[in-house]
Amino acid sequence: MEYQQISEQAFMIYFESNIDETTFNRLHIVKTYIESLEHPDIKEIVPSYRALLVYFDGISIKYESLLKDLKLESITFDDIAKNQPRRIINLPVLYGGKWGPDLEIVAQHNQLTAEQVVQTHTEGYYLVYMIGFMPGFPFLGGLDKRIHTPRKSEPRIKIPAGSVGIANNQTGLYPEDSPGGWQIIGQTPIKVFDIHRDPKILYQPGDKIKFYAINEEQFLHIKKYTQNGLIDYKDWVIINYEH
Numbered sequence: 316m317e318y319q320q321i322s323e324q325a326f327m328i329y330f331e332s333n334i335d336e337t338t339f340n341r342l343h344i345v346k347t348y349i350e351s352l353e354h355p356d357i358k359e360i361v362p363s364y365r366a367l368l369v370y371f372d373g374i375s376i377k378y379e380s381l382l383k384d385l386k387l388e389s390i391t392f393d394d395i396a397k398n399q400p401r402r403i404i405n406l407p408v409l410y411g412g413k414w415g416p417d418l419e420i421v422a423q424h425n426q427l428t429a430e431q432v433v434q435t436h437t438e439g440y441y442l443v444y445m446i447g448f449m450p451g452f453p454f455l456g457g458l459d460k461r462i463h464t465p466r467k468s469e470p471r472i473k474i475p476a477g478s479v480g481i482a483n484n485q486t487g488l489y490p491e492d493s494p495g496g497w498q499i500i501g502q503t504p505i506k507v508f509d510i511h512r513d514p515k516i517l518y519q520p521g522d523k524i525k526f527y528a529i530n531e532e533q534f535l536h537i538k539k540y541t542q543n544g545l546i547d548y549k550d551w552v553i554i555n556y557e558h
Contacts, residue, residue: 316345318382324358324373327366328387334364334456336442341392342367343521348390356381362520364444364454402522403440405553406488408479409534410436410501417498421464421481432500433528435459440523441486451490451508451516455524458486470496477503479526490516501526504538505548517552 317329328345331338346360346367356376361368371381410433411418422429441455448454458481466482472494474480479488480497489495490508503526507517518524529537540546 316387318387320378321368322373323378325368325370326378326381327368330365332365334444336456338365339442339444339456339521344392345387345390348387349385352385354381354384362445400556401442402518403525403555403557404518404522405525405527405555406503406505406507406517407529407533407537407551408437408501408503408526409529409531412531414531414534415479415499415501417467417480418500421462421498421500424464425462427461432462435462436481436486436500437526437528439486440525443518443520443522443524445520446516446518449489449491449493450510453487453518453524455485455487457523458484460484464498466496467498468496470494471499474499475502477505477507479503501528502534504529504534504541505552506541517548523557 318326319329320326330342342362342365346362349357349360349369356372358370358372361370376384409415411429418429418432422432425432427435436459439457439459441457443453444456445454446452462481463484464481474489474493474495474497476489476491478497478499479501480486480495480499482497487497488503488507505517509515537546537551541548
């Protein structure tokens with residue numbers, strides 16, 4: 316770990332430069348440790364792929380004193396976090412057609428068939444590193460190299476809510492209508508972010524998302540009946556755990 320003060324009220328904790336699950340585990344061990352101290356001058360801790368941004372009360376305490384209080388050098392990294400089972404959020408997706416207009420682009424770019432892209436995409440388990448950009452937008456890791464595809468050179472003005480896409484080495488989904496340059500390969504009928512629901516977001520950092528394919532009849536059924544409150548999203552969002 317490396318520390319760097321970036322203002323009178325914030326400092327960064329940097330971890331390994333690579334983005335992977337090991338770095339994620341180490342980062343969240345430190346985040347959990349700092350939170351457990353309940354230090355009165357810590358205001359907020361914001362995680363990213365490989366760093367923690369720590370906001371503190373710069374009037375009450377100086378950076379150097381705060382570091383001494385935190386005793387970050389005492390943290391030990393073991394296999395406890397790695398062995399804790401993660402939640403797996405299984406989300407239904409209708410791939411291709413008007414719901415996934417870029418599926419063929421991804422297939423052609425990687426010299427695969429559309430069916431092979433769908434199979435590869437649904438085989439993956441995607442770690443939620445963080446949520447940002449908009450409420451409920453997950454930054455996911457773990458996309459198979461066989462379907463890496465560059466972003467669009469010209470972003471779309473509007474991507475529909477629920478759209479599942481690929482951008483370079485990442486996959487993700489749009490919780491709300493938004494502009495964007497991702498290659499859209501499908502759409503989930505599930506509203507993954509709903510301010511009127513508990514939980515508002517169906518996944519959190521540390522969870523894994525797995526997509527499974529459905530047909531158009533199932534897609535329209537889920538969309539219609541969940542929106543009207545006639546069926547629960549839980550009937551189609553399967554939650555299990557890693558072993």
